[in-house]
Amino acid sequence: MxxxxxxxxxxxxxxxxxxxxxxxxxxxxxxxxxxxxxxxxxxxxxxxxxxxxxxxxxxxxxxxxxxxxxxxxxxxxxxxxxxxxxIPNQKEKSDSGLIVALDDIRDPGNLGTIIRLCDWFGIKDLICSEETVDIYNPKVVQATMGSIARVNVSYLNLENYIKETKLPVFGTFMDGKNIYKTELPKEGIIVMGNEANGISATIEKLAQNRLSIPRFGDLQQTESLNVATATSIILSEFKRNF
Amino acid sequence: MxxxxxxxxxxxxxxxxxxxxxxxxxxxxxxxxxxxxxxxxxxxxxxxxxxxxxxxxxxxxxxxxxxxxxxxxxxxxxxxxxxxxxIPNQKEKSDSGLIVALDDIRDPGNLGTIIRLCDWFGIKDLICSEETVDIYNPKVVQATMGSIARVNVSYLNLENYIKETKLPVFGTFMDGKNIYKTELPKEGIIVMGNEANGISATIEKLAQNRLSIPRFGDLQQTESLNVATATSIILSEFKRNF
Missing domain, CATH: 3.30.1330.30 (Ribosomal protein L30/S12)
Structure with missing residues (x-):
């Protein structure tokens, strides 16, 4: 009852x-x-x-x-x-290894899928900007398929976090270096941008390492990958040689 | 009005x-x-x-x-x-290049995202088993973000199709060869399985090339990747060297 x-x-x-x-x-x-x-x-x-x-x-x-x-x-x-x-207290985030940082992800399904990806690729820490959808939104919890229990998620001011970190910061942009031909380190922060607007201008200035995922379609119209599928390709590239 | x-x-x-x-x-x-x-x-x-x-x-x-x-x-x-x-008439499918084949994908969002991925990676042909969700389902059309106009999708009996093809057939399985360490060809059929059950037993028998995406998380519980994120990693691997 x-x-x-x-x-x-x-x-x-x-x-x-x-x-x-x-x-x-x-x-x-x-x-x-x-x-x-x-x-x-x-x-x-x-x-x-x-x-x-x-x-x-x-x-x-x-x-x-x-x-x-x-x-x-x-x-x-x-x-x-x-x-x-x-809801447990927010744990202390670590400052080493490979870290994924989300710049205003709005779709619960995307956040849930990215948490599941972090779990698969052994990413311990996920950083979310304060505007990112809440991890305890029922649709996010659902989409994680349980991975929520194994990834440490912290909500914080992303600009300050990136200003203070000693790790190299990576972002994907149309004019970035071909990710397939770039030597990628074991440690770093990978920033993924908002579904509609990509990485915000403030964060873009702080991302020293500009990467791009090459497009193979021969028509110009294919503008973008969904943020969760882009995250999966990037994590796969960072991890495939280790 | x-x-x-x-x-x-x-x-x-x-x-x-x-x-x-x-x-x-x-x-x-x-x-x-x-x-x-x-x-x-x-x-x-x-x-x-x-x-x-x-x-x-x-x-x-x-x-x-x-x-x-x-x-x-x-x-x-x-x-x-x-x-x-x-709805246009189904076009003739080609029998060369890299082809993605779906074995009973049920979620409209997944099919839409996979069509968008095919467009990004220049995959011209997507083959769907007859049980795969309808490409003209409004949620699929929505999730393709327009890519539906650029990928040729054919619904057919997947078992017969795979029996008749001369192209090598690839599937991902837990016990497959590490995809990061396998030389992948320019041409072939990549089969992606159903969300809950993976590739069906009949199709598994016909997939001569067993691949796997390595898991990096140190805990055993992470069972699987979402089918769309798995597809993005596999297509990225097939395309990254060409």
């Missing part, structure tokens, strides 16, 4: 304002919840249509009907389970 | 069955419509909140209100224009 107050709290967590206020976020679907349970995230409450998580004391599972789950779900098609987790 | 009959026809085109019956599909947003207008697609009708396409005779634009556009739009947030185009 889900009480009226629970419904109110849970649906409020679809909004960033209330996630901040309550320090909680939503996760849906077995795969994502399972990964969060196995990591250090602290479970607040769990709703499921049957006792599907053997590692959880059945008394701790709120059994609900499909109709009840639909009421609290943030998804167009509800799964068979929904969990509320506590 | 939009008549009741027009609303009925246009909204019916959100379904594959009616797209097939009327041989028409929907495109929304300036960028996508512009690209289709500039290519060989035949315009059936155009609805817009103002005369935004200078190349189109203003008499041919149906001026509509925001509310009317919302009624006919397939998107959650309507744009300022919507067009109906004729």
């Amino acid at each position: 889900v009480s009226k107050n629970q419904i109110k709290l849970i649906t409020s967590l679809q909004q960033k304002k209330y996630r901040k206020e309550h320090k909680m976020f939503l996760a849906e679907g077995r795969k994502v919840i399972q990964e969060l349970l196995q990591s250090n995230f602290e479970l607040e409450s769990l709703f499921a249509t049957s006792a599907i998580f053997p590692e959880i004391n059945p008394n701790k599972i709120n059994l609900v009907t499909d109709a009840e789950l639909k009421k609290i779900s943030a998804l167009a098609t509800a799964n068979d389970c929904l969990a509320v987790f506590k | 939009v008549s009741k009959n027009q609303i009925k026809l246009i909204t019916s085109l959100q379904q594959k069955k009616y797209r097939k019956e009327h041989k028409m599909f929907l495109a929304e947003g300036r960028k996508v419509i512009q690209e289709l207008l500039q290519s060989n697609f035949e315009l059936e009708s155009l609805f817009a909140t103002s005369a935004i396409f200078p190349e189109i005779n203003p008499n041919k634009i149906n001026l509509v209100t925001d509310a009317e556009l919302k009624k006919i739009s397939a998107l959650a947030t309507a744009n300022d224009c919507l067009a109906v185009f004729k």
